[in-house]
Amino acid sequence: MTDPSRLGAPVRFEGVGKRYGRSWAVRGFDLEIAAGEFVSLLGASGSGKTTSLMMLAGFETPTEGRIAVGGRTVDAMPPAKRDIGMVFQSYALFPHMTAAENVDFPLRMRGRPKAEREAAVAKMLDIVGLAHLADRLPSQLSGGQQQRVALARAIVFEPPVLLMDEPLGALDKHLRATLQAEIKRIQARLGLTVLFVTHDQEEALTMSDRICVMRDGAILQVDAPETIYDRPADTYVAAFFGESNALTAVPEGPGAVRLGPVVAPWPGAGPAAGALEIAIRPERIAIADEDAPVPPAHVAVFATVRETTFVGDRRVYLAALDTGEAVQVNQPLADLSGGHRPGERVRLHWATTAMRGFVDGRAA
Amino acid sequence: MSLAEPLAPARLGALRARAATPAWLALPLIAFLGVFYLAPVAMMLARAAGEGDWAPLFAAIENQVAQRVFLGTLEIAFVCTLATLVIGYPLALFAALAPPWLARLAIAAVLAPFWSSILIRSYAWMVLLGREGLVNGALGGLGLIEAPIRMLNTTFAVYVGMIHIMLPFMILPIYAALKGIDGRLVQAAENLGASTASVLRHVILPLSLPGVAAGALVVFVLSIGFYVTPALLGGPRDMMVSMLIAQEVDLYNWDLASAYAGGLLVLTLLIVAVASRFVDLGKAMGGRK
Ligand SMILES: Nc1ncnc2c1ncn2[C@@H]1O[C@H](COP(=O)(O)OP(=O)(O)OP(=O)(O)O)[C@@H](O)[C@H]1O
Ligand SMILES: [Mg+2]
Numbered sequence A: 001m002t003d004p005s006r007l008g009a010p011v012r013f014e015g016v017g018k019r020y021g022r023s024w025a026v027r028g029f030d031l032e033i034a035a036g037e038f039v040s041l042l043g044a045s046g047s048g049k050t051t052s053l054m055m056l057a058g059f060e061t062p063t064e065g066r067i068a069v070g071g072r073t074v075d076a077m078p079p080a081k082r083d084i085g086m087v088f089q090s091y092a093l094f095p096h097m098t099a100a101e102n103v104d105f106p107l108r109m110r111g112r113p114k115a116e117r118e119a120a121v122a123k124m125l126d127i128v129g130l131a132h133l134a135d136r137l138p139s140q141l142s143g144g145q146q147q148r149v150a151l152a153r154a155i156v157f158e159p160p161v162l163l164m165d166e167p168l169g170a171l172d173k174h175l176r177a178t179l180q181a182e183i184k185r186i187q188a189r190l191g192l193t194v195l196f197v198t199h200d201q202e203e204a205l206t207m208s209d210r211i212c213v214m215r216d217g218a219i220l221q222v223d224a225p226e227t228i229y230d231r232p233a234d235t236y237v238a239a240f241f242g243e244s245n246a247l248t249a250v251p252e253g254p255g256a257v258r259l260g261p262v263v264a265p266w267p268g269a270g271p272a273a274g275a276l277e278i279a280i281r282p283e284r285i286a287i288a289d290e291d292a293p294v295p296p297a298h299v300a301v302f303a304t305v306r307e308t309t310f311v312g313d314r315r316v317y318l319a320a321l322d323t324g325e326a327v328q329v330n331q332p333l334a335d336l337s338g339g340h341r342p343g344e345r346v347r348l349h350w351a352t353t354a355m356r357g358f359v360d361g362r363a364a
Numbered sequence B: 001m002s003l004a005e006p007l008a009p010a011r012l013g014a015l016r017a018r019a020a021t022p023a024w025l026a027l028p029l030i031a032f033l034g035v036f037y038l039a040p041v042a043m044m045l046a047r048a049a050g051e052g053d054w055a056p057l058f059a060a061i062e063n064q065v066a067q068r069v070f071l072g073t074l075e076i077a078f079v080c081t082l083a084t085l086v087i088g089y090p091l092a093l094f095a096a097l098a099p100p101w102l103a104r105l106a107i108a109a110v111l112a113p114f115w116s117s118i119l120i121r122s123y124a125w126m127v128l129l130g131r132e133g134l135v136n137g138a139l140g141g142l143g144l145i146e147a148p149i150r151m152l153n154t155t156f157a158v159y160v161g162m163i164h165i166m167l168p169f170m171i172l173p174i175y176a177a178l179k180g181i182d183g184r185l186v187q188a189a190e191n192l193g194a195s196t197a198s199v200l201r202h203v204i205l206p207l208s209l210p211g212v213a214a215g216a217l218v219v220f221v222l223s224i225g226f227y228v229t230p231a232l233l234g235g236p237r238d239m240m241v242s243m244l245i246a247q248e249v250d251l252y253n254w255d256l257a258s259a260y261a262g263g264l265l266v267l268t269l270l271i272v273a274v275a276s277r278f279v280d281l282g283k284a285m286g287g288r289k
Helices: A049-057 A099-109 A114-127 A143-155 A173-190 A201-207 A225-230 A235-240 B007-020 B023-049 B055-062 B064-097 B100-115 B118-129 B134-141 B155-179 B183-191 B196-224 B228-233 B241-250 B254-278
Strands: A011-020 A023-033 A038-043 A064-069 A084-087 A161-165 A193-198 A210-215 A218-223 A245-251 A256-259 A262-265 A276-280 A286-289 A298-310 A314-321 A326-332 A345-351 A356-359
Touching (some): A049 A084, A049 A161, A049 A193, A084 B183, A099 A143, A114 A143, A143 A161, A173 A201, A193 A201, A201 A225, A210 A225, A210 A235, A218 A225, A218 A235, A235 A276, A235 A356, A245 A326, A256 A276, A262 A298, A286 A326, B023 B055, B023 B254, B055 B064, B055 B254, B064 B100, B064 B155, B064 B241, B100 B155, B118 B134, B118 B155, B118 B228, B155 B196, B155 B228, B183 B196, B196 B254, B241 B254
Parallel strands (some): A038 A193, A038 A210, A084 A161, A161 A193
Antiparallel strands (some): A011 A023, A011 A064, A210 A218, A245 A256, A245 A276, A276 A356, A298 A314, A298 A345, A314 A326
16 A cells, blocks of 8 residues: 555455354355455355455454454444445435435545535546436436446545445446446556455456355355366356366276276376266367367267257357267357258367366365 | 336336226215215304305404414424424434334333323323422422422423323334334445434435424324313413314304314415425325335
8 A cells, every 4th residue: 555546455354254143154254355456256146245245344243253454453443434335235325315416425424625526426427327317316217327326436435445246237238348347447547456246257257356256155266267267176166157068087097087988188186986077168179070180189079969059159069978978069150161960970079188177076 | 228217117107006096995985074074164164254254254363362372372383393303303213223122112102192091191291280299299309499389270281291292193203214214224324434423414314304294294283283281281371272262162152163263274284285395295104105
């Protein structure tokens, strides 16, 4: 925080847990967020995302653990003193104030001079595309417009830490993309630390510096988007981001596994005995004629095409291996020629480096 | 941008709902009111008009005593409204913020007086405030006063009795409005940097105003027509319009009594009309849009 133009403050969760009655909504939550970093919380409904944000904002008291902002423990600090911007999942706009008055509220509470406030509110409403609706009450705005007012209100006072609980959930695709870019721009310009909750894996992948995947109140994996996608820590994370094929393999001596009829080299140690689950992304599998040559360092298997679907920029094939296992293949389309028909015998092949192995659900 | 205009569908829905509401469901009530309320009121107003020469009405308007009584009545109603608001709002706020068991206790205490009639409660105040009453007894016993203070049959007694009786009518609508405020708005305000005082002033107070308006209207309208309590507790100078009417009825001055009653009715309707310009009465009384 030495550079005054960079507002962001680091945030640190240390062994944080929250218990409601006898069940834990969040448990063993350890997360360190650097100043100016954009971290997304991703997880199924009820996985503890909102609860984590509420503890950071000060509306829930952790049952155990410690939370620090800017190096200072905030556990005893009331919410109003924390200077953390928040976009609530339910928007929580003041129904008796216009859009402009809602956005003005945090500035007024900070006693900023009137002229400065008016300029800031006008600029912020312009950024979220609501300048023409400044004098409407929340009840006279659509869901998406309300969401944008909530966003403007949370950002206008340039808080060092900004929490957003599915801030773009109610927007159509186009507006969503516009505001995603806008949030990233504001965040980068001010250097804000952002903790962003979303259900949308693509949104998390495109916006985040790091993604924190949660399940049942626990953190499964925190990593950069590429790592999360390419090296998921377990099958749950693998399934959460994009599509994935799961094939069963058994160890075949050191450095090799057997996938049905073929033996593939296996770089990892692998289990001493028992089955190994191999995950392969559909876009990493190539589909070719039965007699086509196989590139070096590729694993190849025969299969029969069951279904083919045209999805614009790619073709999606469902094929059955001779073992009976179903495999999805996404074939990117440079042009529309070629293609394989249902019933056709084909050869599927992929680089050995495209395979990820899991034992009991954890990365092997 | 393909954002739908938010108002249109809601309006249509409301219209359809209104069109489908069966009006005949109100017939029994209309019949009852027609026979037992509208007809007598019409007869009374006709009396006040005095067979077309408007003489009783002019007499009533020119009567200086009546003028003083009308003004005095308005003053008492106004003071009662203000006093119940000042006393009642904090209590409603306390009950709305308290944990459930304490809130239930507070509301039960507010409602308890409804178990006895206004007459009995007014007599109770007579016992309390009289020369030999409990209050004088206690003050004398403590050596704070030498001779009993005259409290009964004073304006003070009227205020004490009426404020006591009117308090629940002020507290309940305010409590309902406060309970209806979304707790997340309070959280949002705190998150945006509002102190407790600012949350009260900028969020809780404005959102409870419909309840305040409803309570104030009910108390004011009930107060200007009040009879029992001022009659029992007040002195000769504390005459209210209702007592004036009763007095004329006792003297068989039906025309004058009708004129006063008509005046009171018009005054009340006027107040309701003015109030309804400022608040959505249906909503404030617990209905939903
Ligand atoms: N006040 C509460 N009392 C009891 N249990 C609660 C409370 N708030 C949350 N929970 C529970 O804690 C768990 C986590 O809830 P949380 O709201 O954090 O989920 P979430 O990840 O935000 O879900 P969503 O994506 O649906 O918003 C859930 O099982 C929920 O039922
Ligand atoms: Mg949530």
